[in-house]
Amino acid sequence: GAGVSQSPSNKVTEKGKDVELRCDPISGHTALYWYRQSLGQGLEFLIYFQGNSAPDKSGLPSDRFSAERTGGSVSTLTIQRTQQEDSAVYLCASSLGTESYTFGSGTRLTVV
Amino acid sequence: QKEVEQDPGPLSVPEGAIVSLNCTYSNSAFQYFMWYRQYSRKGPELLMYTYSSGNKEDGRFTAQVDKSSKYISLFIRDSQPSDSATYLCATQRGSQGNLIFGKGTKLSVKP
Secondary structure: OOOOEEEEEEEEOOOOOOEEEEOOOOOOEEEEEEEEEOOOOOEEEEEEOOOOOEEEEEOOOOOOOEEOOOOOOOEEEOOOOHHHHHOOOEEEEEOHHHHHEEEEEEEEEEEE | OOEEOOOOOOOOEEEEOOOOEEEEEOOOOOEEEEEEEEOOOOOOOOOOOOOOOOOEEOOOEEEEEEEOOOOOEEEEOOOOHEEEEEEEEEEEOOOOOOOOOOOOOOEEEOO
């Protein structure tokens, strides 16, 4: 597609449930990034993929968070046993280099 | 000290005003500097990109980097109500890898 596509756009889940967030990057973009944006906070880096491997997963806040990327394309961010503090907008970006860094519109996650 | 500091505002200006948005950063090794604009309920979009020190102009927007003082600026001339958004500065350690963002400054341009 023309841009980075994320689904779902909104997700409300009960505390303790698992959620999966999907990112479909721009075709041909080898790098893929996940960020989290909480109210009043900047963008917090979570994980970076180059192809299917993740050379930097230093931003994942706990072992409840995991991500994978398959076929050098689609990525899934999984949050297990969600907590209320996980409520945020989860943004995905893809790039070939710095100037092509393009974000999706995000998934707004609410844990109730 | 956070790697990138940005005053969150909010900043409110009348239409036509010159807007100055600023960030400071801590690591002199940073080489790439960006400004992103984020409208409500949208992802950030790249507005300006600068490598190393100097100025870059694009229409009404000018990005300025002063590496000696570790200061990044974005100037908006003849501001318009459509410029109302959150502006995020960002930097990157190398040509690959994650971006490090400031918290963003919320700008409102009043007609």
